Amino acid sequence: METLSANFDLGSSITKPLIKPTSKSLFSCKFPSIYHGKTPRFSAQAFGRKEPPIAQLKKKKDFLGENENLVKWVRKGVIGLAAALSLCQSPALAESLTVAFPVSHTPEVNTVQRTLVEAWGLIRETFVDPTFNHQDWDLKLQQTMVEMFPLRSEDAAYSKVRGMLSTLGDPYTRIISPKEYQTFRIGSDGNLQGVGLFVSVEPNTGHLVVLSCVENSPAARAGIHEGDVLLQINGERLDGVDSETAAQKLRGPAGTIVTVKVHRGNGTGVSGYQEVKLPREVIKLSPIFSAIIPHKMSDGRLLKTGYVKLSSFSQSAATDMENTIQDMENQGVQSYILDLRNNPASLVTAGLDVAQIWLDGDETLVNTIDRNGNMAPISMVNGHAVTHDPLVVLVNEGSASASEILAGALHDNGRAILVGHKTFGKGKIQSVTQLRDGSALFVTVAKYLSPALHDIDQVGITPDIQCTVDMLNSPKDTIKEFSASSSSLEADSCIIVAEHELDIQESEGSAS
Numbered sequence: 001m002e003t004l005s006a007n008f009d010l011g012s013s014i015t016k017p018l019i020k021p022t023s024k025s026l027f028s029c030k031f032p033s034i035y036h037g038k039t040p041r042f043s044a045q046a047f048g049r050k051e052p053p054i055a056q057l058k059k060k061k062d063f064l065g066e067n068e069n070l071v072k073w074v075r076k077g078v079i080g081l082a083a084a085l086s087l088c089q090s091p092a093l094a095e096s097l098t099v100a101f102p103v104s105h106t107p108e109v110n111t112v113q114r115t116l117v118e119a120w121g122l123i124r125e126t127f128v129d130p131t132f133n134h135q136d137w138d139l140k141l142q143q144t145m146v147e148m149f150p151l152r153s154e155d156a157a158y159s160k161v162r163g164m165l166s167t168l169g170d171p172y173t174r175i176i177s178p179k180e181y182q183t184f185r186i187g188s189d190g191n192l193q194g195v196g197l198f199v200s201v202e203p204n205t206g207h208l209v210v211l212s213c214v215e216n217s218p219a220a221r222a223g224i225h226e227g228d229v230l231l232q233i234n235g236e237r238l239d240g241v242d243s244e245t246a247a248q249k250l251r252g253p254a255g256t257i258v259t260v261k262v263h264r265g266n267g268t269g270v271s272g273y274q275e276v277k278l279p280r281e282v283i284k285l286s287p288i289f290s291a292i293i294p295h296k297m298s299d300g301r302l303l304k305t306g307y308v309k310l311s312s313f314s315q316s317a318a319t320d321m322e323n324t325i326q327d328m329e330n331q332g333v334q335s336y337i338l339d340l341r342n343n344p345a346s347l348v349t350a351g352l353d354v355a356q357i358w359l360d361g362d363e364t365l366v367n368t369i370d371r372n373g374n375m376a377p378i379s380m381v382n383g384h385a386v387t388h389d390p391l392v393v394l395v396n397e398g399s400a401s402a403s404e405i406l407a408g409a410l411h412d413n414g415r416a417i418l419v420g421h422k423t424f425g426k427g428k429i430q431s432v433t434q435l436r437d438g439s440a441l442f443v444t445v446a447k448y449l450s451p452a453l454h455d456i457d458q459v460g461i462t463p464d465i466q467c468t469v470d471m472l473n474s475p476k477d478t479i480k481e482f483s484a485s486s487s488s489l490e491a492d493s494c495i496i497v498a499e500h501e502l503d504i505q506e507s508e509g510s511a512s
Contacts, residue, residue: 101145111437112157113148117141119161119175119441122433123168128444130371133169140164162242170444171201172430176244178438184244192285194251195219195258195278198344199230199243200400200424203458208238208246210262211398211424212342214285214311218278224262226342226398231273232261252280287312288320292333293489297503305499306333307489310354313346313402318353325357325386335390335502337495340407341420342398348429351402352378355409358416360385364451365409368429375449390505391416392498395463400424404461408450411461418463419498427457465501467494 101117104110120141123132132140144164151157161175176184196217202209208230213220230238233249250258261275289309296302306328310317325336338358345351355365364377393416395407404423410416429446449455489495 101142102149104149104151106152108154109148109151109157112154112161113145115175115435115437115439116144116148116157116161116164118435120164122441123165123173123443126371126431126443126445127168127170127173128371128428128446129168129170133167135167140167170428171203171206171242172426172428172442173444174242174244174442175435176248176440176442180244180248181434181438181440184440192251192283193254193280194247194283195260195280196283197224197230197247197250198342198398199246200344201243206240208241208243211344211400214283217283218281222276222278223274224260224276225264229263230260231263232259232275234259254280254282256280285312285314287314287317288324290324290328291489292328292331293337293495293499295499297506303335303503303506304331304333305502306336307339307495308336309339309341310403311343313343313348313350313354315347315350317347317350318357321354322357322386329387333389335392335506336387337392337394337498337502338410338416339394339495340399340403341394341396341494343403344398344400344424345402345404345426348402348405351406352409355406356380356383357386358391358410359383359413360388363409363413366405366451367449367453368446369449370446377451390502392501393418394420394494394498395423395461396421397424397460399461400426404456405448405450407461408452408454408456411464412451412454417465417501418461419465419467419501420463420494421466422462423456423460425456425458425460427455427459465497467497 101113104113120137124137141164144160148157148160151160158175158177165173165175196214197219198211198213199208200211201207210219210224210226210228210230212226213224230246232238233246236249238246250260252258257277257279259275259277261273263273287310289311291307293305293307294302295305306325308321308324308328310321328336352365359365359380360383362379362381363383364379367375367377369375391410393407393410395403395418399407399420400423404426407416407418407423411418427448428444429448430442431445433441433443435441447457450461454461
């Protein structure tokens with residue numbers, strides 16, 4: 001999404017002769033193997049002619065034995081000014097890594113060099129795949145440093161960083177520039193200037209797919225729908241562009257125009273290409289929309305159903321929802337519909353907080369699997385639900401990440417019935433770290449399974465009941481009564497089906 005979040009230009013290798021290793025100063029950077037939640041410190045050190053980087057390598061016999069090819073390349077001048085690495089033992093018996101690399105004389109590039117090492121170190125210690133997509137991650141740093149050395153612009157240097165990250169094979173592990181990160185933070189707080197599009201990279205195709213549009217936004221008014229593929233922005237093709245970069249291109253001062261080209265996806269009733277000019281506006285992202293839907297049961301009783309749509313998991317989502325539910329309880333609501341459709345999520349912690357509004361006790365909310373394959377549950381501690389009234393959760397293809405965690409937690413713990421369509425299937429969790437230059441690194445640090453140990457990644461969650469247009473023609477009187485309602489919400493087939501399921505639960509509860 002524009003406000004949230006989901007590549008890369010690898011660049012060619014340097015083939016011209018490199019400056020001799022002893023002719024320039026190099027920086028060194030030492031990382032402990034465990035950061036304890038902090039980014040590594042960076043220190044600079046100049047190496048004189050008396051002891052070039054290759055001499056340092058010779059001091060570490062164990063390292064030489066494991067990296068013979070690297071040493072040969074340094075000796076032959078293939079790497080030239082590339083990093084020199086050494087391993088040593090920390091007091092905690094965990095290895096640390098010292099890296100020496102060539103200093104760019106372009107200040108902007110030099111800053112990105114430092115950022116590269118910082119990002120590389122974080123990934124080395126936390127990335128979910130300890131094989132780094134079956135490659136030598138230390139060597140990848142050195143190669144990238146060599147490619148970055150002759151560059152003269154910040155953008156070109158960041159392109160090399162993104163290229164290095166792309167080799168991990170994970171579209172969710174990425175870096176965004178300081179400007180992009182500031183926009184990201186503003187967006188997560190619910191305010192931005194743009195066109196109101198939620199976009200994400202589809203892992204199998206690499207296409208930028210529209211997950212949803214903010215209601216009444218310029219994109220929604222132009223007829224852009226979930227499932228559409230974003231092809232161009234202002235005439236620039238988006239091949240290999242990640243979601244954050246695309247979102248940055250869509251944002252801009254209110255009143256300006258951005259031109260987008262999309263390919264219509266399935267389910268819109270229209271196929272082919274469309275190019276539209278979208279005015280940028282101030283987009284208000286309130287995460288909660290609520291309404292009370294009254295209707296009569298077959299026995300004449302009047303029931304009130306609380307409808308709550310959660311459009312994103314912002315920092316205030318859990319507090320806003322708790323206040324909304326408490327207010328509905330005070331108004332005599334007897335059942336609830338929680339709508340997570342087209343919610344691509346943001347903060348996983350917010351999703352876990354929302355789950356605790358509906359659950360009691362010490363229920364497991366999600367299971368995480370770390371880089372070593374160890375599974376650990378995340379559970380509540382003496383939780384107290386705001387309400388125990390019957391609950392139906394609506395999901396669809398645009399429900400992703402924290403939405404899937406929340407839906408899985410409520411379903412697997414027997415708290416809710418799921419209605420709708422299969423979810424997106426993003427079963428990975430990212431950490432977000434602000435780096436020293438103001439940029440931010442998103443790293444996939446864990447996979448997750450639902451409380452019932454269902455794998456969600458690239459699979460999604462299949463709801464208990466799928467809502468289709470055909471269900472509107474059901475002969476059941478209850479559904480016919482709902483479809484006759486003038487409420488715009490009750491014209492939604494999934495809400496109609498959800499109400500029907502709640503009525504069944506209410507009837508069964510009354511009978512018992």
